[in-house]
Amino acid sequence: MKTIFTLVVFSILFVLTGCVQETKNIDMTNDNAKAVLALDYRDFDQAATEMVQSLLSSGKLAKPEGGQYVLTTGVITNDTMQRIDTDLLTAKIEEDITNSGQVIMTSAIGGKDSNRDSMVNDLRDVRDSAKGEEFQQDTLPNKGTLIAPDLSLSGKIYQRNLSYDKKTQQVEYYFQLKITDLKSGLRFWQKEVLIGKRGSNKAVAW
Amino acid sequence: MKMLLLVACMLATVVLTGCNEESCDGRVQVQDKVKSDNLGGNIITRPFVAAGSGMLGHGIEITDVKQTRNEAGLLEVSVIGFNKAYNPNRFEYYTEWLDESGAVIESATDNWMPFSVNARSNFSFKVVSKSPNAVDFRINTRKNRKVK
Numbered sequence: 001m002k003t004i005f006t007l008v009v010f011s012i013l014f015v016l017t018g019c020v021q022e023t024k025n026i027d028m029t030n031d032n033a034k035a036v037l038a039l040d041y042r043d044f045d046q047a048a049t050e051m052v053q054s055l056l057s058s059g060k061l062a063k064p065e066g067g068q069y070v071l072t073t074g075v076i077t078n079d080t081m082q083r084i085d086t087d088l089l090t091a092k093i094e095e096d097i098t099n100s101g102q103v104i105m106t107s108a109i110g111g112k113d114s115n116r117d118s119m120v121n122d123l124r125d126v127r128d129s130a131k132g133e134e135f136q137q138d139t140l141p142n143k144g145t146l147i148a149p150d151l152s153l154s155g156k157i158y159q160r161n162l163s164y165d166k167k168t169q170q171v172e173y174y175f176q177l178k179i180t181d182l183k184s185g186l187r188f189w190q191k192e193v194l195i196g197k198r199g200s201n202k203a204v205a206w
Numbered sequence: 207m208k209m210l211l212l213v214a215c216m217l218a219t220v221v222l223t224g225c226n227e228e229s230c231d232g233r234v235q236v237q238d239k240v241k242s243d244n245l246g247g248n249i250i251t252r253p254f255v256a257a258g259s260g261m262l263g264h265g266i267e268i269t270d271v272k273q274t275r276n277e278a279g280l281l282e283v284s285v286i287g288f289n290k291a292y293n294p295n296r297f298e299y300y301t302e303w304l305d306e307s308g309a310v311i312e313s314a315t316d317n318w319m320p321f322s323v324n325a326r327s328n329f330s331f332k333v334v335s336k337s338p339n340a341v342d343f344r345i346n347t348r349k350n351r352k353v354k
Binding site: 029032034035042045046048049050052053056057059061062091092093095096097099100101102 | 276277278279280282313314315316317319320332333334335336337338351352353
C-alpha cells in the first residue's frame with residue numbers, strides 16, 4: 001500500500017514538473033511572436049530604425065563646411081505608464097549615427113548619468129587636487145581641452161490609453177525626438193513615430 | 207433561366223462601367239468604393255473576386271529599384287512596386303548593407319520593418335545605409351503576423 005502511495009506521489013510530481021513552460025531564447029532576428037500591449041524590444045527597434053532613417057536621409061547632419069558635429073543626448077522624458085530606460089531608444093540611434101561618420105557623441109555632458117562619463121570630470125578634479133601631483137603632469141588633461149557639443153538630441157515617449165469598445169482598449173505610443181543647435185537654439189530636425197496597439201481590457205499596458 | 211440572364215446582365219454592366227474608370231495618370235490611385243464599381247469593387251462580386259485573388263496567390267510585385275548616393279555619401283535605395291491582391295498586404299522588410307568586399311555591414315537598427323499596402327495599389331519605400339562604406343544591398347521580405 002505504501003509503495004503504491006509513493007508511486008502515485010512520484011507520478012503526480014513527474015506530471016506537474018512536466019507541465020512547466022519550457023524556457024527558450026528568443027530568435028531576435030526572426031521573432032514572429034504575437035504583439036504585446038506594453039512596449040517590447042521590437043517596438044523600440046522599429047522606432048529607433050525609423051528615427052535613424054529619417055535623420056540620415058534628411059541630410060541635416062552633414063556639416064556644410066565639412067567635418068563632424070558634436071552631439072550630446074539631452075533629456076528624453078518617459079511620459080508612459082511603464083518603467084522605461086530611454087536609453088533603449090537612444091543607444092541604437094547614437095550608435096548608428098556615429099557609425100555613419102556624420103557626428104561624434106560627447107560623454108562630457110549629457111541629460112542623464114548614462115550619457116555622461118563621470119571620469120571626464122573626476123580626472124579634472126584629481127588634476128586640481130593634491131592627488132594630481134602623483135600623476136605625470138603631461139598625462140593629465142589641460143584646461144580648456146573639452147569640446148562643447150554643437151547639437152542636442154532630446155524628446156519624449158508618450159502613452160495614451162483609450163477605450164475602443166467594451167472588451168478592447170487602444171494604446172498609442174508616441175516617440176518624439178528632436179535635434180537642436182545649441183548655439184542658435186534652432187531646431188535642426190524632428191520626427192514622431194507612432195505605434196498603436198489594441199488588446200483586451202484585461203491586459204495591462206504597464 | 208430568367209434569373210441567370212438577369213445576373214449575367216448585371217455582371218456585364220458592372221464590368222463594362224468599371225473598365226472606363228482607370229485613372230488618367232498612374233500616379234493618382236483611386237481605390238475601390240471611391241471609383242465607380244467594377245468586379246473588384248462591387249459589393250456583390252467583391253468577396254468572390256477577393257477570394258479568387260487569394261486562391262491565385264496574388265501578392266506584391268516589385269516594378270523598379272532606384273539607387274542613389276546622398277550628399278552625406280550614404281547609399282539610398284527606393285523600392286517601387288504594386289500590390290496585385292484585392293486585399294491589403296501587410297509585410298515586413300529587412301535590409302542588409304554590403305561593403306566593397308561583399309561583407310555585411312552590421313548596425314544597431316538591423317531589424318524587420320513593417321509596411322502596409324492597400325489593395326491593387328502602388329507603393330514605394332526608401333531605405334538609407336547607415337555607413338558610407340555601403341556599396342550594395344539585399345532586401346528580404348516576410349508576412350507581417352503582428353498586425354491585423
